[in-house]
Amino acid sequence: RLLADQIDLLLISPERLANETFRENYLLPIAASIGLFVVDEAHCISDWGHDFRPDYRRIVRVIQALPRNIPIVATTATANDRVVCDVAAQIGAGVQVIRGPLTRTSLALQNIHLPSQAARLAWLAEQLPKLAGSGIIYALTKKDAEHIATWLQMHGILAAAYHSDIANEERVALEAQLLGNQLKALVATSSLGMGFDKPDLGFVIHFHRPGSVVHYYQQVGRAGRAITHAYGIMLSGDDDDEILDYFIKTAFPPDTHTAEVLAALELADHGLTIRDLEQRLNLRRSHITHVLKLLSVETPSPVSQQQGRWFLNPINYQPDQERIQRITQLRRTEQQRMRDYLHTHECLMRFLGHELDDPAVAECGRCANCIGAPLVPTDYTVAMAVRAAEFLQRLDQPIEPRKQWPGDALLAAHGWRGNLPAKLQAAEGRALCLWGDAGWGELVRQGKQRDGRFADELVQAAAGLILQRWRPSPMPTWVTCVPSQRHPRLVADFAQRLAQALGLPFLAVVQRIRPTASQKTMCNSYQQAHNLAGAFTIKQDSRLAGPLLLVDDIVDSRWTFTLLAALLREAGSGPVFPFALAQVLADDV
Structure with missing residues (x-):
């Protein structure tokens, strides 16, 4: 239909625009007939933007390849002067900047510091039903979005989690439910952003402090667009800095990762797939794809992709370390300004407007600081906080059994390859908590890293x-x-103390027969499984035949549980139920 000129308006994501097949087969043939090229959320083009997306950088290349007579419009609701200048410079000469005031007269702002997650959950359960209309609760991580939504549901509040792991069809349905006021709140990560507009949104609450003023205003500004009064409430806790520091540290891949990927491609005349790179490099799949994506948007790019294989281009590439350090320092400065915003006594809207270089900045007369009193109560009952703490201690995690071996990682040592037979698979297991979480996670961390013994409470x-x-x-x-x-x-x-508490015998039948590198240093499935090849054997015991609990302290890749379950089943055991004190989530944002 596009090539037949049957479409008047085409909405396309930058990720689709980055697809080489789409550009060659669809975009280039219609380039001369494009009447207007619009880039929404144009701040994503800029390295300085609060949520720079590599695929947006390719848009600039597309613009440069279009006929010069095609008008270009770039729009954004949240960009300071630095971002505006950067976007204008990248688009090209002759750019006219049109800027309006940012202040939202219907939005009443308030900040509340509640140190613990239990306190914030208690506050939400007691205050959310008192707020008019429906709204959004933003969380920094997917697991927190899930936990908050579950907690609210337990208290009769119509809430649902929304993040990138949820299927697109379900996300569309959740958006429709919020638009129709069928939900009191959607608990979302930043995945709920571009393109979502609910004019009568009554509130936006942040469970964590966002990483920048620009990021915060982008989200809180969704409230009160077509109503006279809406709330923007930022909660803050003691765990905010740890989460935000992780985002800053992982925004750019380490030089060593980039060098390893380029070195592997240099040795491959016929290119490499992602799976090939996993087998050659001790890097997570997500880290490999991150490196390749960032390299592919460089100009000129040192890598190219053809039919699923990556090739090294003949250019002398050097990472721009000065740029990376400059942006990293900016992110830390932005984080500090959000700490300042949390504690400021000046008008909250004026603080935001000043940070966004709004020329029309003025006191709003509506925020908690202007009024001199809380807009909504800042307290919560002790009883609700106790219930929240108990809830956080019951967030056990399923350990899903693996059903396929990673390539030939275990072929030589065990003869295993391909699908894992059902009779050798582990049963579904459980982890008591997530590593470092607000329930048992911190106590697990103390036992492993400080005390050298896990507490009796665990x-x-x-x-x-x-x-x-x-x-x-x-x-x-x-x-x-x-x-x-x-x-x-x-x-x-x-494990022995747990067996005693369960009234079961403890049998030390799993024996290590060769040293291995620490599993936490193995970064992808192939390397993790290969590291364990031939490392264990099972000692025969007359009591082996029954179902058993296989205990470890930490579970990450699940390959240790998978391999040992297969060995135990081969040795004649009953079903193997893995149990770990904590689960580590490698990629939670």
């Missing part, structure tokens, strides 16, 4: 989970553990 919590909430079927009749070569007593001691 034994009781694990036993309670197994007997009362999880209740695996068939119930295990014995317990064993993953032997650690670096901390030989840590896991074994915990």
Whole structure:
């Protein structure tokens, strides 16, 4: 239809525009007939923008390739002078900048510092029903969005989580429910952003402090667009800095990652797939794709992609370290300005307007600072906070069994390749918590990194989970553990105490027969599985036949559980139920 001139308006994502096949087969043939080329959310073009997206940089190349007589319009609601100048410079000469005031007269702002997640959950449960209309609660991570939504649902509040792991069709349905006021709140990451417009949105609440003023205003400005009064409430906690620091540190790949990818491509005359690179490099798949995406938008680019394979281009590429350091420092400055915003006594809207270089900045007369009193209560009941703390301690995580071996990683040592037979698979397991979370996670971290022994409270919590909430079927009749070569007593001691609490025998049947590198240093499935090849054996025992609980302290890739479950089943055991104190999520943003 596009080539037949049957479409008047084409909406396209920058990621689709980056697709070489689309550009060659569809965009170039119609280039001369384009009447207007519009770039929405144009701040994403700029390195200085609060949510720079690499694929947006390709838009500039497309613009430069279009006929010079095609008018170009770039729009954004949140850009300071630095971003405006950068976008204008990249688009080209002859750009006219038109700027309007940013102040939203219907928006009433307030900041509340509540140190713990339990306190913030308690506040939400008690205050959200009192707010008029429906709105958005923004969280920095996907797991927090899920937890907040679950907590609100438990208290009879119509809420749902929204993030990039949710299928597109479901996200569209969730947006429709919020638009129709069928939900009190959508608990979202920044995935709920571009293109969403609900004119009567009554409130935007931030569960964490955002990373920049621009980012904050982009989100809070969704409230009150066509109503006379709406709330923008920023909650802040003691965990904000740790999350935001992680985002800053991982925004650019380390030089070593880039060098390793380029070196591997240099040795491959016929190019490499992502899977090929995983087998050659000890890097996570997400890190490999991150490196390749950033390299592919450089001008000129040192890499190119053809039919799923990546090739090295004959150019002398050097990472722009000065630019990376400059942007990283800017992100830290932006983070500090959000700390300043949290504690400022001046008009909150004027603070935001000043940071955004709004020439029409003035006191709003509506925020908590202007009024001199809270717009909404800042307290919560102790009883609700206790319930929230108990909720956070019940956020156990499923450990899904793996069903396929990674390539030939275990072929030589075990003869395993391809699909993992059902009879060798682990059963679904459980992790008591997420590493470092607000429930048991911090206590797990202290036991592993500081005390060298896991607290008795963790034994009781694990036993309670197994007997009362999880209740695996068939119930295990014995317990064993993953032997650690670096901390030989840590896991074994915990597993023995857990077995005693469950009233089950502990059998040390898993034996390590060769040293391995730490699994946490292995960064993708192939390397993680290959690292374990031939490392364990199972000691025969007459009690082996029954179902068992296989205990470890931390689970990340699941390959240790997968391999040991297969070895145990081959040795004649019953179903293997993995259990870990904490699960590590590698890519949670």
